[in-house]
Amino acid sequence: MIEVNNLHKSFGKTHVLKGITTSFEKGKTNLIIGQSGSGKTVFIKCLLGLLNPEEGTISYEGKIYSKLSGDERRDLRQEMGMVFQGSALFDSLTVEGNVMFPLEMFTKQSYAEMKERVDFVLNRVNLVDAHDRYPAEISGGMQKRVAIARAIVMNPKYLFCDEPNSGLDPKTAILIDNLIQEITQEYQITTVINTHDMNSVMEIGEKIVFLKNGKKEWEGSNKEIFKTDNKAVTNFVYSSELFKKVRQMYIEERN
Amino acid sequence: MRSLILKEIDELIFNSLGIIIFIAIFIGGVVAIQTALNLTNPLIPKNLIGFATRQSVILEFAPTFTSIIMAGKVGSYITSSIGTMRVTEQIDALEVMGVNALNYLVFPKIIAMLFYPFAVAIAMYVGVFGGYLANIAGGYSSSGDFIEGLQMDFIPYHITYSFIKTAVFAFIIATIPSFHGFYMTGGALDVGKASTTAFVWTSVVIIISNFILTQLLLG
Numbered sequence: 001m002i003e004v005n006n007l008h009k010s011f012g013k014t015h016v017l018k019g020i021t022t023s024f025e026k027g028k029t030n031l032i033i034g035q036s037g038s039g040k041t042v043f044i045k046c047l048l049g050l051l052n053p054e055e056g057t058i059s060y061e062g063k064i065y066s067k068l069s070g071d072e073r074r075d076l077r078q079e080m081g082m083v084f085q086g087s088a089l090f091d092s093l094t095v096e097g098n099v100m101f102p103l104e105m106f107t108k109q110s111y112a113e114m115k116e117r118v119d120f121v122l123n124r125v126n127l128v129d130a131h132d133r134y135p136a137e138i139s140g141g142m143q144k145r146v147a148i149a150r151a152i153v154m155n156p157k158y159l160f161c162d163e164p165n166s167g168l169d170p171k172t173a174i175l176i177d178n179l180i181q182e183i184t185q186e187y188q189i190t191t192v193i194n195t196h197d198m199n200s201v202m203e204i205g206e207k208i209v210f211l212k213n214g215k216k217e218w219e220g221s222n223k224e225i226f227k228t229d230n231k232a233v234t235n236f237v238y239s240s241e242l243f244k245k246v247r248q249m250y251i252e253e254r255n
Numbered sequence: 256m257r258s259l260i261l262k263e264i265d266e267l268i269f270n271s272l273g274i275i276i277f278i279a280i281f282i283g284g285v286v287a288i289q290t291a292l293n294l295t296n297p298l299i300p301k302n303l304i305g306f307a308t309r310q311s312v313i314l315e316f317a318p319t320f321t322s323i324i325m326a327g328k329v330g331s332y333i334t335s336s337i338g339t340m341r342v343t344e345q346i347d348a349l350e351v352m353g354v355n356a357l358n359y360l361v362f363p364k365i366i367a368m369l370f371y372p373f374a375v376a377i378a379m380y381v382g383v384f385g386g387y388l389a390n391i392a393g394g395y396s397s398s399g400d401f402i403e404g405l406q407m408d409f410i411p412y413h414i415t416y417s418f419i420k421t422a423v424f425a426f427i428i429a430t431i432p433s434f435h436g437f438y439m440t441g442g443a444l445d446v447g448k449a450s451t452t453a454f455v456w457t458s459v460v461i462i463i464s465n466f467i468l469t470q471l472l473l474g
């Protein structure tokens with residue numbers, strides 16, 4: 001369980017997050033949605049402790065992050081996995097090296113044990129024949145999957161994904177969404193995902209937080225989001241022609 | 256960590272030996288020729304060519320000139336490799352995992368640069384040798400005169416002075432570009448800009464510390 005209370009973050013004069021309060025439960029896929037520039041990445045980076053908010057608190061299982069000691073923070077971070085918007089794989093390491101990296105840094109496992117774990121997670125993300133290739137040599141979708149594998153290799157309690165399926169074809173995107181949801185349920189992870197993909201919202205939006213101009217405009221589940229009357233939400237959700245048509249049909253059907 | 260350090264030694268030191276040797280041999284040659292051409296007075300002994308070559312190469316050209324070149328070559332490599340990691344969020348990824356990224360990225364480079372004085376020692380040797388070759392090829396003085404000059408009034412402390420400088424330069428070359436890469440912001444274009452700025456600052460700091468150290472150690 002992650003609880004966020006009245007979070008504020010500015011860069012100089014630009015006030016990006018303006019008092020966000022919400023919470024994310026264990027074993028659920030929590031989605032942050034909102035337009036480009038609405039502050040999703042900044043929000044997730046605050047959760048991770050990569051950015052320091054000026055005001056407000058973030059607590060993990062009731063422990064306030066900003067009050068943790070250096071050692072406690074390091075321990076907490078080892079329970080976090082993050083998939084960055086641009087994958088952020090280490091260029092100088094192979095796919096296998098990338099996924100093995102956290103194990104090498106933080107466990108005392110033998111090479112054979114690490115290798116077994118790496119094979120397992122790479123299998124889990126459906127990547128079986130890319131072990132020895134470098135990030136530059138694989139496709140964007142494969143990079144995303146490697147990033148997910150790296151994020152889950154340490155069995156994290158918290159998983160953060162910044163637009164895990166942006167730039168992917170719809171089929172691969174759904175594959176990745178489902179994968180994240182499966183892992184979340186299987187290992188009871190607290191998962192937070194940034195997205196502006198409506199497919200993801202429909203597929204895996206167990207809890208959705210809608211950000212607009214750095215404020216929480218709405219929150220609820222994917223069942224509720226298509227029924228809400230909140231103007232900002234419907235504008236966002238039905239911004240695509242396809243969804244407008246779907247809504248049209250839905251309304252006509254009802255009458 | 257050990258493999259990281261070995262990789263950096265390979266990248267920073269071994270991969271630079273070629274250019275270091277190339278530059279040293281020609282600079283040594285040029286110093287010898289210029290000294291020879293300026294010795295028009297027949298009263299000045301010919302062994303001065305060897306003497307001047309040794310002094311200039313050991314005191315200045317091998318440590319300082321090589322370091323400026325290294326500030327460009329090694330420095331831009333360091334800034335761009337760390338800077339690229341910054342803009343592609345690889346550094347954030349390290350931090351999120353709980354790795355002390357600054358330590359992880361910079362420490363191996365500082366350790367690798369501890370081997371830099373060996374590269375400068377090679378530059379000294381090769382530079383003097385280049386002077387010898389140029390001297391013989393141009394027929395300015397006899398081989399005997401040159402070697403006599405090399406051995407004349409040798410002050411071992413000059414070597415100490417040179418290596419103290421080199422060690423300081425090594426530290427500067429490892430740290431200033433790392434700093435510029437690590438704390439940069441922006442995108443790919445800014446990586447290039449950061450490399451340039453890092454080179455300017457690294458050279459400026461080398462030149463100034465060269466002046467200060469010379470004053471302190473020889474003055």
Ligand SMILES: Nc1ncnc2c1ncn2[C@@H]1O[C@H](COP(=O)(O)OP(=O)(O)OP(=O)(O)O)[C@@H](O)[C@H]1O
Binds near residue numbers: 014034037
């Ligand atoms: N380091 C920074 N310095 C200054 N401003 C920043 C910084 N990072 C983000 N911002 C600003 O914060 C705002 C929100 O950015 P953010 O990256 O969180 O958007 P986002 O919702 O993730 O968008 P996208 O969907 O395009 O990824 C933007 O206006 C951006 O200009």
Ligand SMILES: [Mg+2]
Binds near residue numbers: 040041042162
């Ligand atoms: Mg973003």
